[in-house]
Each structure stands twice: as structure tokens, then as C-alpha cells.
Amino acid sequence: MMSIDYRELRARLRIQDVLHWMNWRAIRQGGDQLRGRCPLCSASAKDQTSSNTSSGSVHRTFSVHTQRNLYRCFRCHSSGNALDLWAAYRQLPIYDAAKEIQIRLDGNKQP
Numbered sequence: 001m002m003s004i005d006y007r008e009l010r011a012r013l014r015i016q017d018v019l020h021w022m023n024w025r026a027i028r029q030g031g032d033q034l035r036g037r038c039p040l041c042s043a044s045a046k047d048q049t050s051s052n053t054s055s056g057s058v059h060r061t062f063s064v065h066t067q068r069n070l071y072r073c074f075r076c077h078s079s080g081n082a083l084d085l086w087a088a089y090r091q092l093p094i095y096d097a098a099k100e101i102q103i104r105l106d107g108n109k110q111p
Helices: 006-012 015-021 043-047 082-090 094-107
Strands: 028-030 033-036 062-065 070-073 079-081
Touching (some): 006 082, 006 094, 070 082
Antiparallel strands (some): 062 070, 070 079
């Protein structure tokens, strides 16, 4: 059974890497903050376009603070760190998500 040091894993993991694995693209950037469409909200929310809402706010509900390695969606109220984001996105328990991430990070090491 794989042993996981969550503290070390969280220190190594950058939220930008998780967003890249998810193919997420920011709609708006400002300093160390990114905004865009929430990858965790229901499929029906993902299908909405800005023409369906007067302000198009459905596209800017997801906020990422890269310096703090945190995210928050103001629509579905999900929030957390990079590990939490991967677990929620993959719909996995935190241990299984941590195993996947550890394999990804260790697989990127050059011998």
C-alpha cells in the first residue's frame, strides 16, 4: 500500500498544474488571481452561455488564488486547495486523488 505524506504532497503540488491537467482556461487574470468557468458546477451550468444570463456571471464564478494555492466557486460554493480541487474534479476520495497526483508528480521526474 502506498504511503502518502499529505503535507509534502500539498507543498509540491501547484494549483496551476491541477488546472492544466483539467484543461481549464482562465477568462480573466489579475495578478495572482484567475477567474473563469467552474469545472465543478453541474453540467447544466457548464452548458450555459453568456447569452443565457444578462451579465454572463456564470463564466466568472470560479476564482483561483495562485499564490495561496486555493480556489473557490461562488456558484456551487466549493473551495479548497489544489489537492481538494483534483479530488472534487475526479470525484474521488482524497486518498485516491492523492495517489493519482503523487504518481503524476513522480512520473514527471527526470532520472
